[in-house]
Amino acid sequence: MHDAHLSRTVSAQSLEDAGQWLLDLQTQPERFEDFDRWLHSDDEHFEAWAQVNRTWDTLGKQPATTQRHWPRRARLPLLAAACVSALAVCATLALSPGWRADYSTGTAQTREVTLADGSRLTLAPQSAVNVRFNESQREVTLLQGEVFFDVVHDAKKPFEVRSEDAVIRVLGTAFDVARRTTGLSVEVRDGTVGVNGQYRLAAGQRVWIDRQSGLGTPSTVVPAEVAGWINGAQFFENVSVAQVVEQLDRYQRGWIVIQDPALANKRVTGLYDMRDTQRALQALVAPIGGEVRQYSPLLTVIGSKKTVAEK
Template sequence: MSQQHLTEAEYDAITDAAAQWCMRLHAADCTAAERQAFEQWRDAHPLHAFEYEAMQEIWEVADHLPRPPTATVLPLPARRSWRAYGMAAAISALALPLAAYSGWSLGWLPSSYEHFQADGSMRQVTLADGSQVELNLGTELTYSNYKDQRRVTLKKGEAFFKVSHDSSHPFVVKAASGEVRVTGTQFNVWMYEDQVRVILLEGSVLVNSDNSHPDGGFRLDPGMQARYRRGDYQPQISQTYANDSSLAWRQGKLVLDNLALGEALPLINRYLSKPVMLADSATGNIRVGGIYDVTAVKSLVTTLPKVLPVYLTRNQDGNPVINSLPGTAPKS
């Protein structure tokens, strides 16, 4: 996260607003107009989104804390740091007697929180723990350092991780409905909508496709990969083949190795603001290949009719739709 030159009063004001928005948005009578006002506030400054994310995490974990027979509602302080203030917001909202505890020591609150995003170009960042991360185009993630784990949330896109080894402080990447847990290794995580693919290059990782079963998961060794979609009870495990080109994005390339369009579109669409659709399943069986620049994927779509027996239309939402020419589509 880039450094923000704010006064303590300005920072506290943002934290105050984030806590109030978090409580308001979780209220049953929150209106559509209020939600629209929140989105305008959130988008007005990067720190607004950072602080709201932190408050949202506090809200979620606080809901799982034990409740005593009687609970005392404590007033919010006028000015405090975001960690202390966030704890107070959770206390006020959920009536939990947490004032006597340290959020960090109990593993409820992170000691640091960072947000990273790669839009127009790929990006390399160093997390607070020293781990290195390469972000593909259109990637967004956050990093939080808790007492019992280092946590990355991959919100969208793809990232390659070189994790700083710490066996007592696991590194966890949350993606869609699952997570990848490591202590120190090199691996790649790709996510598009609810699809996730994990490729391990070095070390060992534990892949769990369903966070509602935290004790589950399958261990990968170097040269293995795991795929899952939201709702999968367990990931699909397989070996990566010798000429696998999934990591070509690190050199700025998208490699389509004779893939069916149905398989290729998730790889293409993650670079587009308007995803490409298929007219039908038979069109999805048409195969495509080639090596493309990740910054020019939009032009790839427009050239498809020149290299494949297809033509393009648009649906009512403005999405490009690939249609096969009559009599040319393989059977489903």
């Protein structure tokens, strides 16, 4: 690949195109080959791509809620293409669940919160919750991401976790709740958890609630592996590559694009170090014929070896 770090002047059009590609690839990964052709069609495009990435990376060091869900436009002005538009920052703040949350985390950040009753929450990266405690209720709403709950027992005041997919009710227990793109997972380390009034989970049990159908799929899990992400490593069993990538994406700025849909749907089982996303991605896809390439610190592309081969 060309050296994209040489300092040189580039045209406003190239900067605008680079900014548009940075946004488009997040929602249209199937256009990666078009992007790759654009990138290699002119040496100036490499420098434009590098400049836009460096500027975006600078914005990425802002608080967590400024990093995702940027508004897309058909044609961005130069400043927006260079990712320094103050309006874009404000729009991101307004749209992000973390902006309205009582507690939230950013990329690769975890956070432990002790509630008024002594219960503890550990938030995974890019997670957000609201808390409502009063004389008659203990309630936490999971807005996004994943949280491990260690709940103090109180028979007179049940503890509830709510999300768009489920209502989880406990008295005192330790369990993990994760909102994914396609549904919600509940895993129990200790005690008993009720989910949607239909499932009663004991230690070592879990249930997946599919968002589209609303149906639950119970299974088992080793209790010690529940919320393993707190210590850096997370075990995945018979999940799609896309599900693992969705988790890893929370541990680095920018995006991980899966170019090959067939690869995204392949099922895997393994233990991955969430603190080293590039190494984890290599371990994830290499055994199934995939390859990982970084086009910048903000864009990692995964595909089969034939689809990501050098042009």
